[in-house]
Amino acid sequence: xxxxxxxxxxxxxxxxxxxxxxxxxxATGYPSLFWYVQYPGEGLQLLLKATKADDKGSNKGxxxxxxxxTTSFHLEKGSVQVSDSAVYFCALSPLNRDDKIxxxxxxxxxxxx
Amino acid sequence: EPExxxxxxxxxxxxxxxxxxxxxxxxxxxxFYWYRQILGQKVEFLVSFYNNEISEKSEIFDDQFSVERxxxxxxxxxxxxxxxxxxxxxxxxxxxRLVVQETQYFGPGTRLLVL
Numbered sequence: 001x002x003x004x005x006x007x008x009x010x011x012x013x014x015x016x017x018x019x020x021x022x023x024x025x026x027a028t029g030y031p032s033l034f035w036y037v038q039y040p041g042e043g044l045q046l047l048l049k050a051t052k053a054d055d056k057g058s059n060k061g062x063x064x065x066x067x068x069x070t071t072s073f074h075l076e077k078g079s080v081q082v083s084d085s086a087v088y089f090c091a092l093s094p095l096n097r098d099d100k101i102x103x104x105x106x107x108x109x110x111x112x113x
Numbered sequence: 114e115p116e117x118x119x120x121x122x123x124x125x126x127x128x129x130x131x132x133x134x135x136x137x138x139x140x141x142x143x144x145f146y147w148y149r150q151i152l153g154q155k156v157e158f159l160v161s162f163y164n165n166e167i168s169e170k171s172e173i174f175d176d177q178f179s180v181e182r183x184x185x186x187x188x189x190x191x192x193x194x195x196x197x198x199x200x201x202x203x204x205x206x207x208x209x210r211l212v213v214q215e216t217q218y219f220g221p222g223t224r225l226l227v228l
Binding site: 036042043044045046049089091093099100101102103104105106 | 144146148154155156157158161169202204206208211216217218219220221222
C-alpha cells in the first residue's frame with residue numbers, strides 16, 4: 001500500500017540553524033510528493049511539491065528533492081527563522097483515479113530566537 | 114488568488130446531534146475532498162467526490178457521514194449523529210483536474226468539538 005514515514009518530533013533548533021526533516025515513502029507507481037505546513041491555529045498550506053524523480057521542489061528557502069532510488073523526499077532549509085515554527089507534513093498522492101493525499105504523522109518544529 | 118473557504122471555523126455540538134460542515138471550493142475545480150485531523154494526529158482522507166458522486170471513501174467514512182454538492186458552489190459534509198471521537202479538525206480540499214501538474218488546495222478547516 002501507499003504510506004509516508006517522517007521523523008518524529010518535536011525538533012528544536014536555534015535561529016539560523018540548518019534544518020533537515022526526513023521523509024520516506026512507500027508507493028506503487030510514481031506518486032507526486034508534497035510538503036505541507038500547518039502554522040499554529042491555521043490550516044494546511046502547500047509548501048512545495050515534486051512530481052517526478054530528481055525534481056526539486058522549493059519555496060520560502062525550503063527545498064526537497066524527489067529521490068526514487070531511496071524513496072525519500074527530505075525537507076531542508078539552510079537557515080531557519082522563528083517564523084518557521086510549525087508542523088510539517090510530508091505527503092504523497094498516488095497517480096490513480098481519485099488522487100487522495102496520504103499524509104505522514106507530521107513533525108513539529110520549534111525555532112528558538 | 115482563489116481559495117477554498119470553510120464555515121464555520123469552530124463548532125461545538127452535543128453527542129448525538131447532526132452537524133453540517135460547509136465548504137466553498139475554488140470555482141472552476143471539479144474534484145472535491147474531505148479530510149480530518151484528530152488533535153495531535155495525522156491528516157486522514159475521508160472521501161473524494163466528482164461529478165456529483167462519491168469516488169472513493171475511507172473506512173472512517175461510515176453510514177453516519179454523507180457529502181453533498183447541493184447548489185453547484187457549496188460542498189458539505191454531514192455527520193448524522195455525532196460521537197465524541199468525531200471531534201477533530203475537518204479540512205475541505207478541491208482540485209481542478211486529475212493531472213500531475215494540478216494541486217489540491219485546502220481550506221482553513223472547521224474545528225469540531227463534540228461534548
